Each structure stands twice: as C-alpha cells, then as structure tokens.
Amino acid sequence: MDPWWRHAVIYQVYVRSFADSGGDGIGDLPGVRSRLPYLRDLGVDALWLNPFYPSPQADAGYDVSDYRDVDPRFGTLADAEALIEDAHAHGLRLIFDLVPNHTSDQHPWFQAALAAKPGSRERARYLFRDGRGALPPNNWRSAFGGRAWTQVADGQWYLHLFAPQQPDLDWTNEDVRAEFRSILRFWLDRGVDGFRIDVAHGLAKDPAMTDLGHGQATSGPAVEGHPHWDLDEVHDVYRDWRAISDTYAGDRTFVGEVWVADPTRLARYLRPDELHTAFNFTFLLAPWDAKALREAIDESLRAMSEVGAPATWVLSNHDVIRHVTRYGGGATGRRRARAAALLMLALPGGAYVYQGEELGLPEVEDLPADLRQDPTFWRTKGADPGRDGCRVPLPWSGTEPPFGFGSGGTWLPQPPDWSGLTVERQSADPASMLSLYRTALRHRAALTALSPGTLTWLPAAENVLAFERAPGFFCVVNAGERPAAIPPAVPGELLLASDPLTDSRTLPPATAAWYRAEATT
Numbered sequence: 001m002d003p004w005w006r007h008a009v010i011y012q013v014y015v016r017s018f019a020d021s022g023g024d025g026i027g028d029l030p031g032v033r034s035r036l037p038y039l040r041d042l043g044v045d046a047l048w049l050n051p052f053y054p055s056p057q058a059d060a061g062y063d064v065s066d067y068r069d070v071d072p073r074f075g076t077l078a079d080a081e082a083l084i085e086d087a088h089a090h091g092l093r094l095i096f097d098l099v100p101n102h103t104s105d106q107h108p109w110f111q112a113a114l115a116a117k118p119g120s121r122e123r124a125r126y127l128f129r130d131g132r133g134a135l136p137p138n139n140w141r142s143a144f145g146g147r148a149w150t151q152v153a154d155g156q157w158y159l160h161l162f163a164p165q166q167p168d169l170d171w172t173n174e175d176v177r178a179e180f181r182s183i184l185r186f187w188l189d190r191g192v193d194g195f196r197i198d199v200a201h202g203l204a205k206d207p208a209m210t211d212l213g214h215g216q217a218t219s220g221p222a223v224e225g226h227p228h229w230d231l232d233e234v235h236d237v238y239r240d241w242r243a244i245s246d247t248y249a250g251d252r253t254f255v256g257e258v259w260v261a262d263p264t265r266l267a268r269y270l271r272p273d274e275l276h277t278a279f280n281f282t283f284l285l286a287p288w289d290a291k292a293l294r295e296a297i298d299e300s301l302r303a304m305s306e307v308g309a310p311a312t313w314v315l316s317n318h319d320v321i322r323h324v325t326r327y328g329g330g331a332t333g334r335r336r337a338r339a340a341a342l343l344m345l346a347l348p349g350g351a352y353v354y355q356g357e358e359l360g361l362p363e364v365e366d367l368p369a370d371l372r373q374d375p376t377f378w379r380t381k382g383a384d385p386g387r388d389g390c391r392v393p394l395p396w397s398g399t400e401p402p403f404g405f406g407s408g409g410t411w412l413p414q415p416p417d418w419s420g421l422t423v424e425r426q427s428a429d430p431a432s433m434l435s436l437y438r439t440a441l442r443h444r445a446a447l448t449a450l451s452p453g454t455l456t457w458l459p460a461a462e463n464v465l466a467f468e469r470a471p472g473f474f475c476v477v478n479a480g481e482r483p484a485a486i487p488p489a490v491p492g493e494l495l496l497a498s499d500p501l502t503d504s505r506t507l508p509p510a511t512a513a514w515y516r517a518e519a520t521t
C-alpha cells in the first residue's frame with residue numbers, strides 16, 4: 001500500500017489562533033488537544049503545527065531560541081508529547097515545523113556569536129561579514145522589507161533574509177549540520193510523523209555573496225541563478241536528513257516550503273533520496289480561471305511524475321491572503337472557494353487545508369495598525385499590510401467574540417459578523433462550507449483507496465475543467481460566468497456539488513461537481 005503521505009489531507013494548525021485553553025487570548029497545545037475530535041470528524045489525515053518552540057515571537061515563532069522545548073505561551077514539552085500521543089489515538093498524524101534557515105537572535109548560539117570576536121567558531125555558525133566601507137557587504141534585501149544586513153558593535157554585519165531578529169545560519173558549518181541532525185532525532189524519537197521545512201530553498205548561499213542582479217527579488221518564487229535561493233548545495237542537507245528519517249519506522253515524512261518559479265526545479269527537492277513532498281505554490285498563485293488552473297495542475301503533475309513524487313495542493317496558509325478574499329471576496333469569493341475546494345480535493349496527491357478555510361473565513365482586512373504584529377507591516381511602514389489578516393483566531397461557537405476560542409479574548413480581534421461562521425453554526429447547516437468540506441473529505445477517503453495518482457482531462461467548453469480522476473470518478477468545474485452543460489464524456493450520478501444545481505447536467509457559474517459512474521466500483 002502507498003505510504004500515507006502520498007495522498008494525505010493535512011490540516012494546518014496555526015497554534016496561536018486555533019484554540020486557547022489558558023485564557024490569555026493565545027491558542028496553545030492543550031487547546032489543540034481539546035479539539036482533536038473536531039479534526040478527526042472533519043476527516044483529515046494529519047496536522048501540521050506552526051512553530052510552538054520557545055521564541056521571542058519577533059516573527060510569530062519563526063524565530064526559535066530553543067528547538068527542543070515548548071514556549072510557555074503554548075504549553076510544555078509534556079503537552080507536546082501528550083499531543084503526539086493523543087493525535088495518534090484519534091487516528092491523526094502530526095507534522096512539526098522545523099526552522100533551519102535562521103535562529104532567533106536570542107538563541108544561545110547567536111548570543112555567544114555577538115560576545116565573540118570576528119573569525120571565532122561562534123561567529124562561523126552564522127553569516128558574519130565585513131562591510132564595504134560604511135556599506136553592508138552586498139545589496140541583499142530582507143523578505144520583510146529593508147536591507148538583509150545588520151551591523152554589530154565591532155563593525156561586522158550579519159545576514160538575515162527575514163527580520164534582524166532572525167540571523168541566518170551558515171549551512172556549510174559542521175556545528176550547524178550536527179545540531180539539526182540531533183534536533184530531528186529529538187522529535188522523531190518522540191513519535192512525530194514528519195516535518196515541514198521552513199524556507200527549504202534558502203539554506204545554501206552563494207559563497208561569493210554576489211549582489212542581487214536585475215530582476216532578482218527576495219520575495220516571490222525564485223528564478224534560477226539567484227545568489228541565495230535554490231542553490232544546488234541545499235540538496236546535500238536533505239539527502240543527509242532523509243538518511244536519518246529512513247531509519248525510523250512508520251513512514252516519517254518531510255514537506256518542504258520551497259518557493260521556486262519552475263516546477264522542474266521544485267521536483268529536484270523530491271528526488272527519491274531527498275524530501276518526500278513540497279508545497280506547490282503554482283496552484284495557490286493561479287487566478288480563478290480554468291486555463292490558468294489547468295496549466296498549474298498539468299505543470300505540477302508533469303514535474304512531480306519525473307521524480308516519482310506525489311503532487312500537493314494548497315489554497316491558503318498563514319502567509320497569504322485567504323482564498324475567499326483572493327477569489328473576489330463576498331458571495332463571489334465564497335462560491336469560487338467552494339468550487340476550488342472540490343477541485344483541490346479531487347486532484348491526485350496530497351492536499352493542505354489551512355485552519356478556517358473549512359469555515360470559509362475571509363481575510364480580515366481592517367485590523368487596526370496598533371494591533372498588527374507581523375514584521376512585514378512594520379518593516380514596510382504599512383505599505384504591505386502583512387499577514388495578520390489570515391491569522392485571526394478561529395470562531396468556534398456562540399454569538400459574539402471570542403466565539404468560544406477561549407475565556408480571555410483573542411490576540412487579534414475577530415469581526416463580530418463571524419457569528420454566522422462559527423463551527424457551531426455551520427455544523428447545523430448542511431449547506432455550509434464546513435458541511436461541504438466534511439462531505440467532500442468523506443467521499444475522498446473512500447476514493448483514495450481505489451484511485452491511482454492519475455488524472456485524465458476530458459473535452460469541455462471554454463472555462464470548464466473536466467477530468468476523470470479514478471476509474472468512474474469525475475470532477476467538473478465551471479470557472480466561467482455563465483451556466484455550462486456537463487460534458488457528455490462525464491457519465492454517472494451526481495455525488496456532490498459545491499452549490500445547488502438547477503438540473504443534474506448543468507453547472508451554474510463558479511460551481512464544481514463530482515460524479516460517480518455506478519458500474520466501476
């Protein structure tokens with residue numbers, strides 16, 4: 001049988017915004033534990049948790065000061081161990097977030113580097129360099145805005161591709177490599193099923209540290225030839241890690257956060273002795289347009305099949321504008337999001353569901369500036385609103401904030417009109433987004449067993465996608481503005497539609513439907 005990660009639906013838990021057991025307005029690990037039955041009943045296979053390690057939270061936990069413990073805001077190490085055990089008891093696997101590109105500036109290693117001299121072993125773990133006169137060593141930019149270098153008291157500069165509180169490690173350094181092998185083992189020994197690797201395309205840097213050239217940006221998917229994204233040397237690290245994870249029983253897995261423009265470059269991370277899967281941002285970045293979606297799907301499937309890896313599909317995460325809003329917002333955005341969910345969940349490979357997308361949450365665009373926490377907002381002086389709008393705590397129940405999130409408010413304010421979007425309200429409504437996800441996931445689970453990882457496109461009208469996903473299982477998506485007839489090549493009974501159909505052979509605009517031919521099961 002295929003290992004689980006080849007077709008898993010993985011739910012992303014943004015811990016600080018999921019459920020708060022402590023009453024401080026911040027979600028925590030016991031909060032996640034308390035909601036495991038919800039996640040099991042939703043029908044997902046695994047959870048990916050954003051970082052919960054000790055951290056000054058300069059970038060919401062992506063600035064780790066101790067990789068082997070839990071931040072007191074989120075619980076204790078014992079809570080993490082109990083969560084692993086409990087998740088397994090609920091039939092859910094667990095993926096933790098590993099942040100190898102940089103540490104926190106409060107990590108003991110960086111503190112020691114600051115106290116040590118230029119040229120010391122302590123400094124060699126990071127990327128300290130001399131400047132060019134009064135200028136930094138080169139023109140590299142931080143992904144959060146501003147320069148990627150900060151000067152220390154003795155005049156040297158250190159590299160941080162993100163915030164100044166996130167100094168980049170030097171991955172040519174053996175201390176660094178050994179430390180991360182040991183961190184992997186620490187969590188693998190505790191039963192974690194896998195890791196999501198943060199900024200997986202960033203670990204290796206051009207040793208000459210050449211300037212960014214024309215058209216070479218820090219943000220957005222990287223193009224070949226970039227001096228600090230997607231260098232060939234990064235693959236050595238993953239070969240090393242794979243050799244470790246393979247010594248553990250239970251199909252442990254890696255998923256890389258790899259922002260590269262070319263799916264063929266992405267596939268290089270998924271060669272048989274490297275990572276198992278990677279996020280596929282081509283699909284996420286595609287607009288609501290049949291041609292663009294089909295191209296993203298085809299390109300991804302083609303590139304992945306070259307290395308024998310499964311594709312993964314994702315519509316939202318904690319770094320991007322929620323897709324209800326990206327697809328136009330309001331009733332239009334919701335309709336398209338419902339259709340997109342059925343499209344994503346019908347595709348071969350794995351899928352990621354970002355917490356709250358199953359509730360149809362929109363981006364919260366009007367958060368007051370003084371409550372915003374994302375360094376992107378502050379480092380661009382508000383020119384980039386940042387990522388807080390997709391990180392607002394979940395509405396669980398009741399009619400007013402904090403909507404059952406916890407007993408002590410929420411770290412970001414929830415819109416009062418989320419009263420109509422709570423888990424409680426949507427559970428009782430068969431037409432809700434939550435009911436759509438639950439039903440789709442139930443059907444998908446049944447299909448996974450019988451379906452190979454293939455997809456066959458069928459002829460369809462303009463702005464309509466139609467494919468056979470497994471023998472006798474069909475998905476049709478009308479991404480257009482006018483009703484479309486179900487193509488004759490799609491036989492069978494209607495299994496599920498993202499919105500009501502006027503008749504079973506016509507799809508209204510922005511609607512997707514699954515069909516099943518009886519005889520083939």
Ligand code: GLC
Binds near residue numbers: 162257319
């Ligand atoms: C990744 C994370 C993002 C974080 C950044 C720096 O892109 O998903 O949230 O800010 O890495 O660690």
